[in-house]
Amino acid sequence: xxxxxxLPEQPELKILRRKIPGFVxxxxxxxxxxxxxxxxxxxxxxxxxxxxxxxxxxxxxxxFNKDLDSVSGKNSGNNQALTEKLEGVSLEDGxxxxxxxxxxxxxxxxxxxxxxxxxxxxxINAASTTIEENGVNLRLTVIDTPGFGDAIDNTDSWKPIVxxxxxxxxxxxxxxxxISRTFEEDNRIHACLYFIEPxxxxxxxxxxxxxxxxxxxCNLIPIISKSDxxxxxxxxxxxxxxxxxxxxxxxxxxxxxxxGFDDEEAIQASHELYDNMPYAVVGSTDVVISKDGRQVxxxxxxxxxIEVDNSKHCDFVYLRDLLISQYLEELRERTSKxxxxxxxxxxxxxxxxxxxxxxxxxxxxxxxxREEKQLHEAKLAKLESEMKTVFHQKVSEKEKKLQKSEAELxxxxxxxxxxxxxxxxxxxxxxxxxxxxxxxxxxxxPAQPKKKGFLR
Ligand code: GDP
Numbered sequence: 001x002x003x004x005x006x007l008p009e010q011p012e013l014k015i016l017r018r019k020i021p022g023f024v025x026x027x028x029x030x031x032x033x034x035x036x037x038x039x040x041x042x043x044x045x046x047x048x049x050x051x052x053x054x055x056x057x058x059x060x061x062x063x064f065n066k067d068l069d070s071v072s073g074k075n076s077g078n079n080q081a082l083t084e085k086l087e088g089v090s091l092e093d094g095x096x097x098x099x100x101x102x103x104x105x106x107x108x109x110x111x112x113x114x115x116x117x118x119x120x121x122x123x124i125n126a127a128s129t130t131i132e133e134n135g136v137n138l139r140l141t142v143i144d145t146p147g148f149g150d151a152i153d154n155t156d157s158w159k160p161i162v163x164x165x166x167x168x169x170x171x172x173x174x175x176x177x178x179i180s181r182t183f184e185e186d187n188r189i190h191a192c193l194y195f196i197e198p199x200x201x202x203x204x205x206x207x208x209x210x211x212x213x214x215x216x217x218c219n220l221i222p223i224i225s226k227s228d229x230x231x232x233x234x235x236x237x238x239x240x241x242x243x244x245x246x247x248x249x250x251x252x253x254x255x256x257x258x259x260g261f262d263d264e265e266a267i268q269a270s271h272e273l274y275d276n277m278p279y280a281v282v283g284s285t286d287v288v289i290s291k292d293g294r295q296v297x298x299x300x301x302x303x304x305x306i307e308v309d310n311s312k313h314c315d316f317v318y319l320r321d322l323l324i325s326q327y328l329e330e331l332r333e334r335t336s337k338x339x340x341x342x343x344x345x346x347x348x349x350x351x352x353x354x355x356x357x358x359x360x361x362x363x364x365x366x367x368x369x370r371e372e373k374q375l376h377e378a379k380l381a382k383l384e385s386e387m388k389t390v391f392h393q394k395v396s397e398k399e400k401k402l403q404k405s406e407a408e409l410x411x412x413x414x415x416x417x418x419x420x421x422x423x424x425x426x427x428x429x430x431x432x433x434x435x436x437x438x439x440x441x442x443x444x445x446p447a448q449p450k451k452k453g454f455l456r
Contacts, residue, residue, distance in 0.1 A: 041130075041137035043186060044328060045168075047218060048142060049161060049210065050195030051149040055225040059195075059283035060142060062297065062308060063320060064131055067285075068142060122147040122160045143189065149206055158210045165189050165217045169343045177375060188340060191254065191323060191331045192218040195225045196242065196278055200234040203245045211251045217339055219254035219331050221322065222246075227280030227314055228299060228306050235280045242278055253277050254334070256327050273322050279315035284308050351378050 050056035060068050128141040143164070148157050168187045175185070192214055196207060211220060222242070227235055246253065256270045288300040290307060298307040311317040323331070348371065 038136060041139055042328070042332075043139040043141070044332065045141045045143060045187060045190050046323075047145070047161070047165070047189045047192040048195070049145050049148055049192060050225070051197065052146070054195040054197060055283050056144075056195055058285070059193075059223075059225060059281060061285050062283040062316070063323065064140060065285070066129065066131060068127065068129065121151045122157055124160060124164045141187075154206050157206060158213045161210075162213050162217065165214065166343070169217075169340055170347075172340065173344060173347065177372065186332075186336075188335050189218045190328075190335045192220050193323075194220060194222045196222055198224050198226050198230050198238075198280075200230050200238045201241075203242055208245060208249050208251070211246065212249055215251045215253070217343065219334055219339070220252070221254050221319070222278035223315075223319060224278050224280045226282065228282045228301075230280070239276075239278060239280065254322070254327075254331065256322060257330060273318055273326075276315055276318050279319045279322075281316045281319055282306055282308055282314040283316070348375060351375070 046060075048056055048060060057068070123146050125144040125146060126141055127144070128139065131138045131140055145161050148154075148161065151157070168189060172186065172188055194207070194211065196203065211222070214220060224230075224235070224238065224242075230238065253274070256273050258267050258270050282299060284297055284299045286297065286299070287295050288298045288305050290296045290298070290305050296305070296307045297309055298305050298313075307313045308316045321327070
């Protein structure tokens with residue numbers, strides 16, 4: 001309507017503001033998530049690094065309350081050697097060779113990959129099993145490293161283990177970049193349990209070197225095994241020394257996060273877990289009778305019983321809380337969001353793909369898509385340049401061949417030409433001779449010789 005035009009009177013509009021009855025329903029999300037997680041189960045990949053005889057098998061069995069020796073084949077000797085070639089395109093050629101462990105292969109199966117050459121003494125054995133507790137399934141894979149530190153010269157003992165951690169990151173990276181993504185299998189190392197010998201002295205150079213090599217690649221949890229052979233005072237001093245040595249070497253241990261707690265007590269418990277590292281643990285699956293007549297898991301001595309599950313006797317409970325009952329999900333999350341992201345980011349920047357500087361960035365789907373595009377483009381560019389090289393090589397080979405056959409043809413042509421010109425010359429000569437003989441006056445015919453009359 002134009003300005004000044006009188007509008008007919010409009011009926012008054014009534015806007016009703018009412019609350020929609022009922023509810024939207026997203027309050028159920030935690031329940032849905034819970035149901036889904038229970039159905040899917042959880043997986044946990046634990047790397048254990050220990051010298052022989054430090055009590056590793058006993059401790060793992062104590063932790064998961066299961067005889068895992070039969071899983072790893074330690075007693076049954078049924079280890080199946082499996083070498084699996086990395087699927088898909090390897091981002092960096094020749095970094096790991098072709099050997100790798102293959103875990104998560106069906107129930108209760110053992111796998112084993114032997115490293116070669118320089119590191120022949122350290123093996124990587126992976127064994128998986130499913131543990132069920134109150135309807136929750138935990139698919140546990142223990143990655144064992146027999147031979148670590150057992151040789152006379154252990155300088156490079158850590159290398160096959162670091163290679164294994166990297167290999168598992170690479171496999172995950174490959175699966176992420178595949179068109180049909182399957183994230184069901186997460187073979188990355190979620191935690192590394194490092195066994196320290198209960199010497200009551202200091203960490204050995206190999207201990208420090210190993211921790212330095214892995215602390216940025218996996219959640220490092222050091223433990224002093226068989227700690228019942230030390231006195232309480234010795235343990236206190238030993239722990240303090242170890243922490244100092246680790247700090248001096250800038251080695252970072254897994255620190256349980258403090259966020260997400262609303263009560264002071266929980267925050268305190270989390271601090272306590274971190275402060276008590278390295279845990280002085282005792283392992284035993286034997287049931288013994290305690291001083292006050294209870295049946296407990298522990299070790300029995302003439303002077304009394306040491307209870308595994310009693311925090312007044314040893315640090316086993318701390319370890320179980322940190323590794324399983326309190327922070328298993330945190331260990332998995334840190335592996336994925338911090339350690340793997342750092343590895344991935346370094347790998348991509350090695351390929352010349354620019355990353356944002358923050359390693360600890362939150363998951364950003366756009367950013368991820370851009371990175372994937374860059375990664376894909378980098379792969380294509382590499383492929384293209386390889387194809388170009390091959391093409392140029394082929395072309396130059398063909399050119400050389402052609403040049404050669406051209407030269408041959410030329411010389412043959414020359415030869416033929418010379419031959420023909422010789423023949424021509426010879427013919428011309430003959431022709432000349434014939435012509436000159438035809439033009440010359442005919443010589444007088446010789447007198448007929450008289451026939452001798454032999455008929456006479
Ligand atoms: P692994 O070679 O590292 O797997 O060690 P094992 O678990 O086979 O244990 C080697 C020996 O140490 C066995 O005789 C165990 O009974 C013993 N052992 C294991 N854990 C402890 C422990 O916490 N305290 C003591 N005193 N002995 C232990």
